[in-house]
Amino acid sequence: MSTLEGKIVLLIGGSSGIGFAVAKASLLSFASHVVIASSSPQKVKDAVTRLEETISQKSLPGRATGYVVDAHDSAAIRALVTKVGEIDHLVWTSGEPLKIGFPNIDLDTVRNAFDVRFWGALVAAQSAKFKPGGSVTMTVGTVVVKPRPTWTVAAGVSGAVDAVARGLAVDLAPIRVNVISPGIVKTELWDTIPPAQKEKIWSQAEATLLVKHLCEPEEIAEAYLFVMKCGFITGQRLEVDGGFKYV
Template sequence: MNTLEGKVVLIVGGSSGIGFAVAKYAILSLASRVIIASSTSERVTAAVQELTAITMGKNLPGKIIGEAVNAKESASVKGLVNRIGEIDHLVWTSGESLKTGFKDVDLDGCRDLFDIRFWGAMIAVQNAKFRHGGSVVLTTGSTVVKPPPGYALVAGLAGAIDAVVRGLAVDLAPIRVNAVSPGVVNTKLWNTLPTESRKKVMENAAAKLLVKHVAEPDEIAEVYLFLMKCDYITGQRIEVDGGNRFV
């Protein structure tokens, strides 16, 4: 079975949430280097320290490296991938809080919706130097299949990522390109809500889902590792939504 042993994995958005969970399991899976990149050096340093504490005493061969990057700026993203050099796998989970609503929103103010999640990822993919057998794993969302009210623009973003994965799989072959489509996940992106409101959202979501719980980042991370390791999958979107599309 294919493994991550000896591999170099770059995770943009790796300081928290799903990206952090992917970084944790990559280093535990014997990757030789796991590079986590995020928007500020403070967040990166804190994440590296936490990962180091988690892996302490396990006698693992890999190194955890932190890099700051402004995913909105082409030069910053290009500089990141050039500094790192050859990699085996690129994972992109980076993104700001999503903007919802449509009828009454200022659409000109929403043009930056694509800056990090789409254009930032495209710049990284275009400039990264992949080793033989390399792969890209992007992140879309369950809105691509089942957008709730107010998520029209978010669904457009998710659909763009979903579509470009298939195009990139053709253009970059034999480099593999896939996407993970998470449903509701308990990450810090929900911290913009008051505590009680967040709790209610999570409880309501869990009650509706077939699996009867909201995902933790570790559950979603498993899919990213699968897509990195399986050499016979490309151009695919994997739904990890707890059965949301069926309810």
């Protein structure tokens, strides 16, 4: 079975949720250096501490480093990837709360919905320096194939990321570029909505999803590790949604 032994993984959005789980799974897969980055200095510091605890508890060979970057700022992203230097794998999970509420929203106030998820990820993919066998993994969501009511803008952003990844797979080849499309994953992202509303959405999903449970961050991390490690997959969207589109 292949591992990430000796590999350098840069995770922008690695300070919480899915990105953090992928960072931890990469270390458990013997990556030599895991670099996480996001906009909150405290979250980056805490996440590095948690990763270092895992390294120490499991006597892992890798190390973890954190950087602060605001992914709205293209120059800051370019400076970060220059500072980190050559990498094997770039994973993009950075994203702010989605812009939902269509049609009752002022579209001029949500144009920036593309800044982090689309432009940030594209700038990072363009400017990163990859070692042979390297890869880029981007993140969308089930909205790309099955939009919920009021999610039109989010569908547009996800669709743009999904399409640009296929373009990148051609333009960056032989660097591989793939997209993960998670269903509901139990992460900090959900702390931004009122608890009662969250409970309602979660219990409804648990009852209806084909797999009858929500995704743990560790489960979705497996999908990211797969596309990093499998040298023959590129230009693909992997739907890891518990069967959401069938219910």
